[in-house]
Amino acid sequence: MQEKKYKALFRVEGGEDIDVFAIAGESLLDAAKRANVSIDAPCAGNGVCGKCRVKLLSGTVQSEPSRHISPEEFADGYRLACASIVVSDIEVQVPAAALAWQNRIKVSGKGAVREQAIFDALQNELSGMGIDNDSGIELVTVKLEPPAATDALADRERLLRTISRQLNAEETDITITLYALARLPSALRQGDFSLDCVVRRDAPSKSGITVLDVFPGGASPVIAGIAIDIGTTTVSALLAGISSGAILASGSAGNGQIRYGADVISRIIESGKPGGLQRLRSAITGECLVPLILKICQTAGITPENIYRVTVAANTTMTHLFAGISPEYLRLEPYVPAFFEGGHLTGAELGLPVNPNAAVLLAPAIGSYVGGDITAGVFSSMLFKKESLSLFIDLGTNGELALGNREFLVSCACSAGPAFEGGDISCGMRATDGAIEACRVDSETMEPSPEIIGAEAQPAIGLCGSGLIDLVGELFRCGIIDAKGKFIREGSRVRRDQWGSAAYVVSFANADNPDSADVALTETDIDNFIRAKGAIFSAIRTMLAVLDMPVEAIDNVYVAGGIGSGINMKQAMRIGMLPALPPEKYHYIGNSSLHGAFAMLNSNKAGEIITKIGRNMTYLELSTHPGYMDEFVAACFLPHTDSALFGSVETFGAAS
Structure with missing residues (x-):
């Protein structure tokens, strides 16, 4: 019997209308995926994140009200695409909010790199090691x-x-x-x-x-290279002169694969479906890297063919998907990847808009869930050459850690989820214009004082990772939320929906702008964040337990991740994300994966050292460690079920 089909018309805000035949009984989100309509779905269509909101213009779908859509919005036609079953011909509007990952390619010209001081320090460190261009x-x-x-x-x-x-x-x-x-x-x-x-x-x-x-002769062409960090949620890139090392332009964009799920496991599963590997590769290359590189080149005033070298740092799953190689066996015991080192690849082979014979160098992976982003990060942090015991933490969707010094290095990974990069958070976003990157809350009035990325009059659009850490820490400090992340104080900033679920409004919508919206952190958001921070802390505890080392043995902690201008370390300790250590031991080093890729871009010697780091680092598989889940459950509170672990935090100096 032939399947019944209905005509579905997707009207994409700011884009083209797209027709597709939806199969009776499938969700709007699945129909959109088949038509290559890019709808944000960090939770992989499980109805958890609420970011796949669309508006039904005509026709009928089977859908129930949810906590993500108010009764008024439901009556106005808003639905979650993942929770709406097609039962007739339909017409759907896809708003800009559902395309958040796609609409926010941000590019900066020469001299406008947010982490310029970190890059300058890295250049000086490399010169001191005799590593030149x-x-x-x-x-x-x-x-x-x-x-x-x-x-x-x-x-x-x-x-x-x-x-x-x-x-x-x-x-x-x-x-x-x-x-x-x-x-x-x-x-x-x-x-x-x-x-x-x-x-x-x-x-x-x-x-x-x-x-x-x-x-x-006499043309004096620009000889450029591009360093790329492919994160599970965010992709960042730097265009630089190869001989000079001077940064010509930089940019970032959301990873288009996020509509197939925010975590690597969801994407590995998607890659195993018919045509899945091709869809995922197209999402990262055709829909993300190609427009990002072209826009960066346009900003720098060069032609893409003048890019003669490309370096890429990414976790193991992202590297496989970028190369078009199945990551299927990464999630099956004994968790073996297809490759650690990429070998000889070219821009033409990978479909990049660069010189067709440009060498594409991949930072080597270490294990199934610890990839080249960590080998590049360990290099840029200089962990591999330090005498003292140091801990390296990369705060991303796939949280990765390394512990050691010049004598040994051990690494592991944990599924932190995309909260640090704006995913799984209703008001979450990347660290771009309009993101709240820091916030203080008055303990008496409960009024916030947010710091927003962008020009002086830039309105708040959402929360990036550093702002999220700050706000949760402040809400907990002020007694507005309890250890489970539930609101226990009432006020003008705290609102509750019809189900009694509460949210804290950081920024109210502009009454003069009908397109603006409240920036509010919900209890569900806080719950997602608590799981993310719990994954990081439990991974640290498990790694130390395996090595039989106390936390006090750590001399320095290097925290990486492109989640804002910096992390308030005291807040991160207050909420139980990082161990309670003197603040001077903590160092925020920005997007270390991109920094390491940048070093590889200009220096073969740097690439050789990064390869050596990958080959010599020991990989710890947390999923097979018997104590990890117990540690994780204990860490899913503010700050922890054992609050004595963080008793010293309030004795430290002011948060910075």
């Missing part, structure tokens, strides 16, 4: 003898002869790419047989030489 890519100017009746040598062979003499290399060791060869005849004659050649000396011997590109 040695990518092997350089600009070589050559002057060729023009052809004549007595010298009718072809252009390619003429160039090979000249370069071999100038660089003292054998012609057989020189390769001219097809891309460069296609440009060679016109470039030669436009430059009167003077050429600027972009060449790459192949490591480690550098005896092999590849001509990547050619320009008429």
Whole structure:
């Protein structure tokens, strides 16, 4: 019997209308996925996050009211796409809020990088280690003898002869790419047989030489590279001059895969469905990386083909999906990935808008859930060369940790969820304009004093990770919420819905702007956050227990993650996310994954060290450790079931 189908028309705000036939009994979200309509669904369609809100314009769906949609909104046609079953022909409006991951590509020009001081410090550290710009890519100017009746040598062979003499290399060791060869005849004659050649000396011997590109002599082309951090929720990139290391532009965007689920397990499951791997690869490459790179290049005023080197740091699942390789066996015991090190890849193979022969270098992974983002992060934090015992924490959807010093390194991962990057939080967002990145609350009046990213008059749009940590810490400090994250005080800032669930309004909607909305943190949001912070703390405790080390043995804690301008460490300790240690032991180092990828971009030696870190680090699989779940359950309170672990926090100095 043939399946009954209904016509579904998705009217995408700010985009094109999309038609699809929905199968009777399937959800609106599933129909949208098949039509490649990008609707935000961090909870993988389980009805938990409330971010897949759409508006039913005509037709009928089976859907019940939920805590994410008020009775007034329900009457006005708003529905959760994941909880709405198609039972007739329908017309649906997809609002901008449901496209949050897609609509917020942010690009900054030269000199506007938020973490410039951290990059400068990293550059100085690398110079002190003798790691200079040695990518092997350089600009070589050559002057060729023009052809004549007595010298009718072809252009390619003429160039090979000249370069071999100038660089003292054998012609057989020189390769001219097809891309460069296609440009060679016109470039030669436009430059009167003077050429600027972009060449790459192949490591480690550098005896092999590849001509990547050619320009008429005197063109002085920009030789650029791009470093990319592919996070589960957020993708960040830096465009830099390869020889100078100068940052030309930077940008970030939401990872388009989030509509298939906020966590890596959801995406691994999706990849195993028919066409799933291709959909996920398209979501990260075609829908995210391609427009992000093009926009960054436009801002810097260069053509994408002038990017001759790409470095990528990402967790193991993201690396597999980026390369189009099935991550299926990452979630099946004994949790074995297809690869740790990516080998020789090119921009053309991976579908990136860069020079087709640009080398794409992947930071090596360590285990099934600890990837190149951690090897790159451990490098940029310099953990691998320190005498003292240090803890490295990367606050992301896939929370990853490393503990050790120059003698040993141990790593593990925990499923923290996307709360730190704005996912699973009703008012959550990435650290871009309009995000509340810090907040104080008056203990008497309960009035907030938020700090907002952007221009002075920038209104609040939502909460980024650092703002979320701050606000939960303040609500707990002021006695507005209890250890379970439930509201126990009433006031003008606390509102309750028809089911009695409470929320704290950080910023009220602008009455003069009908498109603005309240920024409110709900009890469900706080519950999701408590699980995220509990995953981090329980992972720390488990790792220390395995090594039989007390928390006091840690001399320094390096906290990474692109979740805001900085983390209030005292607040993070107050709520039980980080161990109670003197604040001076904590150091926020920003997006260390991107910093490590940036180091790889400019230096082959840095890449070699990062590879060595990956090969020498021990991986601890938490899912097989018998005590981890007990630790996690105990940590899912504010601050913990054993509050004595955090008794010293209030004796520390003022939060900073």
